[in-house]
Amino acid sequence: MIEEQGPGYDELELRASAFEQLGVLQEAFWDYARLIQLFPDHYLAYLRASNILLKLNQYDLAIDVARTGLLRKTQDPRGDDLLNAALDAALVARYDSRKASLPGTATFISKLPYDILGHIFWQAINNYNVPDLNIMLVCREWEQVVKDMPTIWKPLVLDSSWVEISARVRAWMEKSNRRVADLRAQSPDGLTGWYEEYGSQSSRHLEHITFQFSANIPKKFYIEADPISFIWRIKNSYGEERKYPLKTTGRKAPFRLKELTLCGVTIDFQTIYDRLKDLTKLSIEGSEIQCVHLFPILQASPRIATLEVTMNHNEEPIATTRILLFMLKELRIGQGDHVIKCLEVPSLRKLTTSYMHLEQIFRDLMPEDLPLTSFGLKHAQSIEMSNCSLPPTLTSLSFAGCYAKPDDWVDRIAAGECPLLTHLDVSDTKVGPECLIRLVQARNPPTTTTAQPSSGSQFARLANLNLSGCGSFKPRFLPWFRTRVAIVIWTPVRYDSD
Numbered sequence: 283m284i285e286e287q288g289p290g291y292d293e294l295e296l297r298a299s300a301f302e303q304l305g306v307l308q309e310a311f312w313d314y315a316r317l318i319q320l321f322p323d324h325y326l327a328y329l330r331a332s333n334i335l336l337k338l339n340q341y342d343l344a345i346d347v348a349r350t351g352l353l354r355k356t357q358d359p360r361g362d363d364l365l366n367a368a369l370d371a372a373l374v375a376r377y378d379s380r381k382a383s384l385p386g387t388a389t390f391i392s393k394l395p396y397d398i399l400g401h402i403f404w405q406a407i408n409n410y411n412v413p414d415l416n417i418m419l420v421c422r423e424w425e426q427v428v429k430d431m432p433t434i435w436k437p438l439v440l441d442s443s444w445v446e447i448s449a450r451v452r453a454w455m456e457k458s459n460r461r462v463a464d465l466r467a468q469s470p471d472g473l474t475g476w477y478e479e480y481g482s483q484s485s486r487h488l489e490h491i492t493f494q495f496s497a498n499i500p501k502k503f504y505i506e507a508d509p510i511s512f513i514w515r516i517k518n519s520y521g522e523e524r525k526y527p528l529k530t531t532g533r534k535a536p537f538r539l540k541e542l543t544l545c546g547v548t549i550d551f552q553t554i555y556d557r558l559k560d561l562t563k564l565s566i567e568g569s570e571i572q573c574v575h576l577f578p579i580l581q582a583s584p585r586i587a588t589l590e591v592t593m594n595h596n597e598e599p600i601a602t603t604r605i606l607l608f609m610l611k612e613l614r615i616g617q618g619d620h621v622i623k624c625l626e627v628p629s630l631r632k633l634t635t636s637y638m639h640l641e642q643i644f645r646d647l648m649p650e651d652l653p654l655t656s657f658g659l660k661h662a663q664s665i666e667m668s669n670c671s672l673p674p675t676l677t678s679l680s681f682a683g684c685y686a687k688p689d690d691w692v693d694r695i696a697a698g699e700c701p702l703l704t705h706l707d708v709s710d711t712k713v714g715p716e717c718l719i720r721l722v723q724a725r726n727p728p729t730t731t732t733a734q735p736s737s738g739s740q741f742a743r744l745a746n747l748n749l750s751g752c753g754s755f756k757p758r759f760l761p762w763f764r765t766r767v768a769i770v771i772w773t774p775v776r777y778d779s780d
Contacts, residue, residue, distance in 0.1 A: 290320065291317065291320070291321060291324075294313050294316055294317050294320075295313075295317065295326075295327075297313050298310045298313035298314050298317065298330070301313060302330070302334065307334050307337055307338055308338070310330075310334055311331055311334045311335065311338070314327050314330050314331035314334065315331060318331060318347075318350075322354060323354055325351050325354065325361030325362075325364070325365060326361075327351075328347055328348065328350060328351025328354070328365060329348075329351065329361075329364050329365055329368055331347050332344045332345075332347040332348040332351070332365075332368045332369070332372060333368060333371075335347060335372075336368075336371060336372050336375055339375075339379070341372055341373075341375050341376035341379065342376065344368075344372040344375075345369060345372045345373060345376065348365050348366075348368045348369035348372060349369060349459075351365045352365050352366065352369070352459050362461070362487075366459065366461065369459075374395075377395075377399075377427065378395070399424075399427055400427055400434060403417055403424075403427065403428055403434055404434045407434060434457075435454055435457040435458035435462070436458055436461065436462055436463040436464055437462065437463070437464035437465075437466065438451065438454055438455075438458075438462040438464065438465050438466065438476075439466045439468070440465070440466070440467040440468065440469055440472035440473050440476055441466075441468045441469060441472065442468075442469050442472055443469060443471045443472060443475075444471050444472050444474065444475025444476070445475075447469075447472055447475075448475060451472075451475075451476060452479075455480055455484070460480060460483055460484050460487075461484065461487045462484060462487065462488065463487060463488060463489045463490065464488075464489065464490040464492075465488050465490070465491050465492070466492045466494075467491075467492070467493050467494070467495065468494045468495055469495060470495050473493075473495075481507075485507040486507065486508070488507050488508075488509050489509055489510045489511070490509055490510060490511045490512075491507065491509045491511070491512045491513070492512075492513040492514075492515075493513070493514040493515070494514075494515050494516075495516070496516045496547075508537060508538050508539070509538075509539060510538060510539065510540050510541065511539070511540060511541035511542075511543075511563075512539060512541070512542055512543070513541075513543040513544075513545075514543070514544050514545070514547050514549075515543075515544075515545040515546065515547075516545065516546040516547045516568075536557045536558075536559045536560075537554075537557050537558060537559075539558060539561065540560065540561060540562045540563070541561070541562060541563040541564075542558070542561060542563070542564050542565070543563070543565040543566075543567075544565070544566050544567070544568075544569065545565075545567040545568055546567070546568035546569065547568075547569065548569040548570075551571065551572075551575035551579075552575065555575045555578050555579050556578060556582075558579045558582065558583070559582040559583060560582070560583055560585060561579065561583040561586050562583075562585060562586055562587050562588070563586070563587065563588040563589075564579065564583075564586060564588070564589055564590070564591065565588065565589075565590040565591075565614075566590065566591045566592065567590065567592070568592075569592070570592050570593060570617075571591050571592070571593065572593075573593070573620075573621065573624075576591060576593075576621075577605065577624070580605050580607060580625075581605055584606060584607060584608060584609070585608075585609045586607055586609065586610055587609050587610060587611050587612065588610075588611070588612045589607075589610060589612070589613050589614070589615070590612075590613075590614040590615075591614075591615055591616070591618070591621075592615070592616035592617060592618075592636070593615065593616065593617045593618040593620070593621055604623075604624055604625060604626040604648060605624060605625055605626065606626045607625060607626070607627050608628055608629060609629055610625075610627045610629060610630055611629055611630060611631050611632065612630075612631070612632040612633075613627065613630055613632070613633050613634070614633075614634040614635075615634075615635055615636070615638075616635070616636035616637055616638075617636065617637050617638070618635070618638065619638055619639070619642055619643075619646070622643060622646045622647060623646040623648075625648070626648045626649065627647075627648070627652070628649055628652075630652055630654065631653070631654060631655045631656065632654070632655065632656040632657075633647075633654055633656070633657050633658070634656075634657070634658035634659075634660065634680070635658065635659055635660065635662075636660045636661050636662075637660075637661050637662065638659070638662060639662065640659055640662060640665045640666065641666060641670075643659075644670055651673070652673065653673060653675040654673045654675060654676055655675055655676060655677050655678065656676070656677065656678040656679075657672065657673070657676055657678070657679055657680070658678075658679075658680035658681075658682065658707070659680065659681055659684060660680070660681075660682050660683045660684070661683045661684065661685065662681075662684045662685065662686065665681065665684055665686045665688060665691065666686075666690075671694075671699055672691075672699060672700055673700075674699075674700060674701060674702070675702060676700045676702065676703055677702050677703060677704050677705065677742070678703070678704070678705040678706075678707075679695075679700060679703055679705070679706055679707070680706075680707035680708075680748075681707065681708050681711055681713075682707050682708070682709045682710055682711070682748070683709070683710045683711070684711050687711065687712045687713060687714070688708055688711055688713050689713055689714050689717045692706075692708070692713060692717040692718060692720075692721050693717050693720065693721075695721060695725070696717070696720045696721040696723075696724040696725065697724070698740070698741065701740060701741050701742065702742050703725075703742060703744070704742050704743070704744060704745040704746065705744075705745065705746040705747075706721075706744060706746070706747055706748070707748040708748065708749060708752065709748045709749065709750040709751050709752065709771075710750070710751040710752070711751075711752060712752070712753060712754060713749075713752055713754065713755070714754055715754060715755050715756065715759055718747075718749070718755070718759075718763075719759075721744070722744065722747075722763060722766045722767060724741075725741050725742075725743060725744050726743050726744055726766040726767055728765075728766065744766075744767050745767070745768045745769060746767070746768070746769045746771075747763065747767045747769070747770050747771070748771040748772075749763075749770065749771065749772045750771055750772055750773040751773065751774075752772075755772065757772070757774070760772060
């Protein structure tokens with residue numbers, strides 16, 4: 283590639299390298315400066331010139347050279363990464379040199395390292411909505427840190443039309459060196475405007491994308507953007523499912539995507555499921571996924587840790603042998619009786635199911651006797667389990683919204699089943715108050731006030747009890763319950779007269 287830069291490049295580059303190895307840094311810098319003048323689109327000259335200036339303790343000039351190199355278009359994608367690393371090194375060195383010259387009476391925050399101070403500012407601006415101008419007005423040093431640190435400007439929010447936010451976005455993109463890593467789009471027009479102006483150069487740097495709107499994405503967006511996590515949430519007043527195709531034309535290699543979350547939106551998995559590999563999280567809410575698409579994704583993602591899906595209950599399973607997901611720790615599944623029997627999940631600790639039968643879940647779960655710590659059974663018509671008991675390792679249990687009364691299970695817990703249980707959720711059920719009183723009397727005797735098992739007690743004390751929406755529970759019982767249980771959650775149903 284050097285030959286393409288024109289005559290004279292080899293000689294200058296070799297001489298500059300020789301000067302640098304001999305320690306004649308000033309002469310080496312002048313040769314690199316000459317290379318920049320003759321070949322302004324070659325990033326290596328900017329990179330080495332900035333590094334030499336850093337060694338010469340000329341931090342301001344090193345920063346300027348690195349920034350100038352970033353503004354140049356380079357054919358090598360490594361150029362931006364290397365120049366950004368050189369810029370960060372120069373910024374840190376300049377800040378540290380100024381910090382070393384502070385008097386002994388300087389405040390503690392003035393002595394914080396550059397990267398820690400920058401991280402504090404990043405948290406303030408992006409997580410606590412502190413205006414960057416407020417920080418910059420504190421002192422000249424803070425103003426310089428905010429202006430100089432590109433990582434502060436990596437998250438970008440597109441929350442309105444492009445006409446309204448274009449000036450703010452352009453300033454943001456300039457401060458971030460056009461390298462936003464976290465894109466949060468709430469307006470399709472704002473996203474389109476940003477993409478038309480910056481997308482072709484900046485979308486390849488995106489690591490996290492969050493969409494919260496119901497409109498089509500720019501056609502080329504998925505070709506050029508390859509994030510690590512992608513979230514698309516759609517909420518509308520009618521609650522109907524929205525269906526959109528995922529544009530992948532022209533891309534054949536697997537995505538580097540690790541986390542995919544879809545809420546209220548259905549994408550065309552037929553076009554992408556064979557390119558979703560090594561996922562660590564898959565969450566699909568408000569829509570269904572078919573086994574023919576889910577199973578190939580799971581087979582290609584054996585290290586998946588979180589799976590949240592609602593299945594098509596009319597579909598027959600297609601797996602002939604169980605799929606081993608040896609790192610799956612959390613499973614939330616709806617209408618998935620036919621899916622659980624196709625999985626092997628030795629590391630599973632949290633299981634939440636909807637519209638499924640309790641006994642069938644534990645009959646099909648593999649391996650047997652899993653040490654679950656959390657289990658939820660929502661909207662179940664049958665919660666009978668005559669041939670076995672719940673795992674003794676459970677610390678959290680939920681029967682929220684079950685159509686069948688959970689009184690038998692509450693009495694079994696009061697009798698000693700699930701001895702480690704500390705959280706119980708029976709909200710939106712018809713549980714009787716008498717069995718709840720028996721439970722609290724057995725598990726939370728008045729002699730112990732801590733949330734841990736008392737000396738000589740074989741049961742953990744209940745620390746959290748959710749009774750919201752229980753029509754048979756009356757508020758006159760609340761004072762007594764709250765003297766025994768640390769947290770009691772209760773809200774009346776709308777038709778309750780008490």
